[in-house]
Amino acid sequence: MASLTAVTTAADSPIVPLRAAVAALPAYVPGARPAPGARLWKLSSNENPYPPLPSVLEAITRAAEETNRYPDMFATELVEALAGHVGVGADQVVVGNGSVAVLGHVLQAVVEHGDEVVFPWRSFEAYPITVAVAGGVAVTVPVSADGRLDLPAMAAAVTPRTRVVMVCTPNNPTGPVVHADELEAFLAAVPRDVLVIVDEAYLEFVRDPQAPDGVDLLSRHPNVVLLRTLSKAYGLAGLRVGYAVAEPRLAAGIRAVSTPFGVNHLAQRAALASLQPVAQSELRERVGALVAERDRVTAALREQGWDLPETHANFVWFPLGDATMDRAAEATAAGVLVRPFAGDGLRVSIGEIEANDAFLAVAATWRR
Numbered sequence: 001m002a003s004l005t006a007v008t009t010a011a012d013s014p015i016v017p018l019r020a021a022v023a024a025l026p027a028y029v030p031g032a033r034p035a036p037g038a039r040l041w042k043l044s045s046n047e048n049p050y051p052p053l054p055s056v057l058e059a060i061t062r063a064a065e066e067t068n069r070y071p072d073m074f075a076t077e078l079v080e081a082l083a084g085h086v087g088v089g090a091d092q093v094v095v096g097n098g099s100v101a102v103l104g105h106v107l108q109a110v111v112e113h114g115d116e117v118v119f120p121w122r123s124f125e126a127y128p129i130t131v132a133v134a135g136g137v138a139v140t141v142p143v144s145a146d147g148r149l150d151l152p153a154m155a156a157a158v159t160p161r162t163r164v165v166m167v168c169t170p171n172n173p174t175g176p177v178v179h180a181d182e183l184e185a186f187l188a189a190v191p192r193d194v195l196v197i198v199d200e201a202y203l204e205f206v207r208d209p210q211a212p213d214g215v216d217l218l219s220r221h222p223n224v225v226l227l228r229t230l231s232k233a234y235g236l237a238g239l240r241v242g243y244a245v246a247e248p249r250l251a252a253g254i255r256a257v258s259t260p261f262g263v264n265h266l267a268q269r270a271a272l273a274s275l276q277p278v279a280q281s282e283l284r285e286r287v288g289a290l291v292a293e294r295d296r297v298t299a300a301l302r303e304q305g306w307d308l309p310e311t312h313a314n315f316v317w318f319p320l321g322d323a324t325m326d327r328a329a330e331a332t333a334a335g336v337l338v339r340p341f342a343g344d345g346l347r348v349s350i351g352e353i354e355a356n357d358a359f360l361a362v363a364a365t366w367r368r
Helices: 054-064 076-086 098-110 127-133 151-156 180-189 214-220 248-257 265-274 277-304 321-333 353-365
Strands: 093-096 116-121 137-142 162-168 195-199 224-229 242-245 315-318 339-341 345-349
Touching: 054 265, 054 277, 076 093, 076 242, 076 265, 093 098, 093 248, 098 127, 098 162, 098 195, 098 224, 098 242, 098 248, 116 127, 116 151, 127 137, 137 151, 151 162, 151 180, 180 195, 214 224, 214 242, 242 248, 265 277, 277 315, 277 353, 321 339, 321 345, 321 353
Parallel strands: 116 137, 116 162, 162 195, 195 224
Antiparallel strands: 093 242, 224 242, 315 345, 339 345
């Protein structure tokens, strides 16, 4: 029997080391939230400013009575509804706890340790995090001066070690959409064994006739995965429902590594209610109103003298460089929370009319 004096205490034990990739992860910085009682407009998180539809809220309320039970592990009913909505087979749809979680599952399914993952930068802040967690090596390609993805440069960055390329359209946080002919040329240049993730989180806000049809792309390019969410246009950011659309074999692999019971019961019922015809009609009206408000805001900014990237999302990008953090502080002082990316620029979400007007007043002072 070991002597009691030989037993080390927890305090004497070495600290358990983290994986090097985890220790080096950049922090994901969420949009700022108003402090309790503060009178601030929140334009920092690309949220839908409208409250839940009555039919969706009713579905959530009914589902709350069943929270003592586990949700459907594979969200079967929701998967079938999404498949019908998108126009694909149910075996091509995988749901998860928001599109960020789904993205992580996609990478876990295909990325081996040391594989390269190419993506634009600046783009969605979660990309470098999910790549590192999956064991991949991030290869970033700068966006152009007007905030557009440089697809030829991204294709040129593909090497024999490349396993995945990510295309964010519209690009978060800059706003421009990739055009169909650009994406076709890009897919022709990328080897067929390289997975191309087309991140369409802001798809419903796009009004550019040159934008690609993701489902058509998928039908002709089996190495494409579409990534979508119900957080933005559908206003379910607080419940977290995202999904991937892929060819059946790839979808099965993504499903195999997904977190069990990853979409909770309330989220599943809310998403199902959102896909009903009456809710769809109301949601289209809301999205149309947000697009009209986006157009009003961008027109007002042009009148102020701003030359900004063309946005097809529910936000506007200000490439302010080193002035970014000072301008963000000034906006906060004026009662508007925006999303700063230090050294690069500000992203400002389209929110309530009053909130947008408050920000326009701030932006006007920056032109003086």
